[in-house]
Structures are given as C-alpha cells and as structure tokens.
Amino acid sequence: MAKDYYETLGVAKSATQDEIKKSFRSLARKYHPDTNPDNKEEAEAKFKEISEAYEVLSDENKRRMYDQTGRVDFGSGRSDFTWQDFSHFNDFSDLGDIFRNIFGGNFGFGAGSDFSSGFGRQEENLDLVTNLRVNLEEAYYGASKSIKYRRNETCSHCKGTGSDDGKLSTCSVCNGTGQQRIVQGQGFFRMVSVTVCNTCGGRGKIPSKPCSTCKGIGSVPVTENLEIKIPKGSPDRLRLRVKGKGQSNFGRTGDLFVILNIQEPSGMRRMNDDIYLQSEISFPEAALGAEREISIFKEKLTLRIPPGTQPGEIIRIKNAGMPHVNGHGSGDVLVEARLVVPKHLSQSQKELIAKFGEENGKKHSWFK
Template sequence: MKEDYYEILGVNKSSSDADIKKAYRKMAVKYHPDKNPDDKEAEEKFKKAAEAYEVLSNPEKKQRYDQFGHQAFEGGGGFGGGGMNMDDIFSQFGDIFGGAFGGGGGFGGFGGGGRRVVKGSNLRIRVNLTLEEVANGVEKKIKVKRKVQADGVTYKTCSTCNGAGQVTKIQNTILGRMQTSAPCHTCGGAGQILDKKPSDADAQGMIAKEEMVSVKIPAGVVDGMQLKVTGKGNAAPGDGIAGDLLVVIQEKEHATLKREGDNLHYDLYVSMPDAVLGASLEIDTVTGKVRIKVEPGVQSGKILRLRGKGIPSINGYGKGDLLVHVNVWTPKTLDKSQKDFFESMRSDEHFQPKPEKSDKSFFEKVKDMFS
C-alpha cells in the first residue's frame, strides 16, 4: 500500500499551502541527489516527497486525494502514479530551491546547470463507461493521435547559449555590476535547436501518429474523475520528456439502476396479487440478475436493502448497497367480475388501512435512506 502523502511530508490536512511548501523544501534539500550521490534510499525519498508535493500543492488534486485517496490518480505512472521521473521533478519543481544547488535555481549535476527539460503538451480524452464497468473495473484500449519525433530528425547544440539553456547578462546599476540569468530565447531553455527534419515533419520535427494506449480503470471511479497515463501525451523536441494522457471518466446512464455515491437504487413494481400473496421476483444488479423475496402484505414505499450489491468504494472501504424501492401497481382498467370482487371487499376488515408503528411515513423513509 502506498504511503500517505501527508505522512511523507510530515503535515496534516489542515496545513496551509505555505506549510506544505516549507515541508517539501526541507525534505527535498535533505535528500537531494547532489547531497546524496549514489544513495538509492535518499533518491527514493526525494521522489516520494516530490510526488506528494505535486498533489498536495494543487488545490484540485488535493481535494480529489482527500476524497478518494491514491486511487484518484490510478491509470498510469508518473506523478500520483508511483513512477516518478527525475526530469519531471527537476522541470516542475526547480524553482522551489532558489539558489541552493547552483545553476541559477536549477540542479547541479542534473539538467545541464540550468538547462530546462522541455516537456511535451498533455492530451485529454473522454472514456464512456457502463455502470457494470464502473462497478467491476476495466482495462480500455484507447486509440490516441499524438505527436512524436519524426524518423531522421536531428538536433544540434544551440549556438546562442552553447547548450546551457540560459543566457547570462551583466548590467551596470547604481548598486554596481549585476549578473542575471534567463532562459535562452532561441531554444527556449532546452539547449538544443532543430538541425535536420524530413519534409512531412512540422517546425519542431514532429509528426502525428496514432497509437493504442492501454488504460487500467479501477472499480468505483466517479463521473468526471480524471486519470493520468504518464508519457502518452505529445512528445517533446530533442531529449525532452513526453506529456501525459489525461483520461476523463464519463459514466453512461443505466436503464434500471440509478447511482448515488456507492449506493444503487432500483424501482421494483409489484402487482397487487404479488403484494397480497408475496412473490419471488427478478431484479437487475451490476453483476447480473438476482431473485429477491417479497413478503406477503408488502406495502408500497417499502425499501429492501441488499448489502454489498452496490459500487465498490474507490478508497477500498468495501461496497455500497442496492436499495430496492417497492411500488405496488394498481390496475387502471378492470372487467365486471374484477370490479365486483373489489366492491365486495370495500367493507372487508382485511382491506382497511391499518398502519403499524413499524410502517414508517414517507418522510421517515427518505430520512433513513440518506442517513
């Protein structure tokens, strides 16, 4: 089981953004590869801290993590997926260290002394899931059109910054000579520029290519939830890293089952004879049809609870329930003999309403359903 992000950074859910950033900086400086060369344990802690900070520093991701835990980000590696990449960390969090490790805020020994690691753009795609797929989890094969480097494309060292990715300027000010560094405007900080490319490639040496991507979708996902598959977005020029594929979940409406969180609702219509005499009736569930017993004398509005027949919790806290709402169906048309029968029963004591204390009112049933 993955470690809790709050425990990794030594903070809690009520910690401020500043406290979370401070805790991450402290850990990252302590376990930075420059201070711990060839130390695999320190490198792993450095990656875990970056993964935790990437989620907790983002309000939207933090909210999803607080609600769904680690499963909110399953479906691929990378941040939130357990497959941390050093280039990812340095490109996204380099500014948090100030000048602690040289290179104008970069990382000594990584990224070429301030050279920026270029990352390709992300792609977003919607995936439609049936309620059965949501309940059981599913692996989807998705056709994605993404940009990749064309065959035969080559890059060369940027002549403006000589591959450093940054240019340094010295200015005379009233305080003396000031030295400043900024990303190279020619290569955008990558340290490389396009050298040769085939005719069908764009200005960055990229071509569009279709690819089948496999996405594992865990059980219990929610409509609108976003999963990330690291490295399956658009590729980056040169030796940059590819962007991510963002998979947005869209849940299809079921014909008979209605979802409410992890619980499901089913409207069961019972004939008057079945309501009076009792019956064994077939209903839908997310795992197939099952039979349930309707007791004799069942009242319209009765709720039958089938425990564990709902949707699995995305956090792994068991399954929801299936709530079967009984509706006694009153016939609208009767022949003469049927009408005569019910006329004869008007004054019969067995047909007179006699609610018991156990027969709850409509408002009590609604209250129980939501509690």
C-alpha cells in the same frame, strides 16, 4: 548520502500511514510559500523536499523499496521529483487550497502544467488529458475500450535530440541559459522580464545539423491507438494514468490521463457503490409478500418483497451493486417499491376487492 525521508517528515521508521500523512500535512502548511514571504525560496525548497519524502513514504511499495535500498527509482526519463508526481495522489482533497495557491490553478484534472510553474525550473507540461465515456454496465463488469488520439512521439531517428548527428551546440542567443532577459525602461525604473529563449526553445542548446526526420524538433506527430482497461467498479471521474503516452519534447515524455465519464442508463442511479432503481409492485405482492426476479445488466437477482411493504419503501439486495473498485465486495441494489394501483379490473376482481374492503370494516358504496 541518501536522503532520509523519515527525518524529513519527522517521523519514526515505524510510523503508520496516518502519522506520515498527519506530519506531512502540518509541514506542508508550515512551508507553504505563501506563508513564508520572507524566505520564499527556502520554503519552496523545503516544501519540495517534504513532498518528495511524502510521495515515497505514503506509497507502501516505494516505501519498501526505499527501506531496502535507500533510494527510489521514480521511473525512466525523470531525474528528479517533479510536481507532476502529485497528479496520482488522490487523498489531497483537504489540501486543495494549498495546491491551488501554490500552483495558481485548479489542482486536479489536467492541471499538470500548474504544478511546475510555481517555482524552480520551468518545465513544459507534457501531459495530455482526455475524457472517455463509459456506460455503467462497463463500469460494473470492467471493460476494455480503445481510444485514438494525436500526440508527439520522440523522434526515433535522432532519439529526441533534434540533431541529425546527435551533436548539439550551445545556443548563442541565450548562451545556454535557455532564458532571455528583456530589460524595459531606463535608470531607476527598470523592469526585467525573463522569458524562454525562442531560438532554442529554452533548451540552451541547438542541433548543429537539424534532424532530417523531425526537422530538429525532436518529436514527430503520431496517431496513438490505446486499449484502456476500465477497472471493475470505476467511479465517475476516475482518472487513469497511462505512463509515457503524453507529448514528447526533446526526449522527455508526459503521461496521458484518461478521465472516465460514467453514464447511467435511464431508470438506474448510482449512489457511491449502491445502485438505485424503482420497481412496480402490485398490491397483493406488497400486502402478502412475494419473491420476484429482477435483472441488473446480465445479473438475475431475487427481489424479496416482505409482507406489508409500503409504497416508497426501499428493498435492499445485498452485495449486488457496483463492485468496490479498490478491493473485494460490492455495494447493494436498492429497489424502491412503486405500488401500482390497477386501473382495469374484471368484474370478479372488483367483487374480491370490495369484499376485502368490507372485511376490513369499511362500509362504502363501491363503484362496481
């Protein structure tokens, strides 16, 4: 019998995204393991359930698949929902504390390992995180950049089992539990700690004959060369997920997370999707108004200086800024008028300006 995600979240089949989110949030708080010290396990299980339901229903594609088929395929190599599925959520900023508390680490970049360590089955974090420098122009137009890094890839000879003939036997040290219990102290004061079995590495199984290619490890080191597509309008710190390009361990493979580090050129600042810059404007341009061409990367834009522009005034060029990364349209270009007073004037220019000053009703003894 398939799980009813709508029932889990207590929403109607026709619920809007807002309702789903709202319900998930209140349930997430309710079943926060820290607020349920007496029935932590139950709360954790419940929390996991509502999280799974939320992951499906908050994603229109998964929701449709679920509505039509009653199930959702979470992708290859993953038999059940894991905390790493949270990593692509980006609307959790106000739930940050909850996740920090549960997972005991920073919820966000590269904290994948913390997602699974909180409770349930301990899983090694196989995700990799790397930073990628991108200049603003590449973010403006979109780009493709190559990265090179080292990772462990599933051994093709043994298909990640670590066994030459594919056969595995139960680890005799931990009897297949993958855990080792270490008892310290005696009598009343006894402390039991549970650690990962270091004979089988927590698998509970060992190859009868270690694979000749990977020496029984199940993976081999490789140098990976990837082309990373930088979406048009990428914001700084955007995190791109490359599925299945993390570390491999006995057939399980994590993901690679590429965090964009967007560099602004000098004289240009990005403010959300607006681009801010300064432009020198002469007094005649400011006073009379003028039209002038300026360039943003490869774009030629027309800067329309209105008559009577004041120093520091912002002139807006609509829709010429950064493209919105999740849709159509763009931000604006904001040009701050830097009024420049000329330092070197010819005699006739001096005369004209003096004349202008006098016509304006000012009586001075000009330095001309």
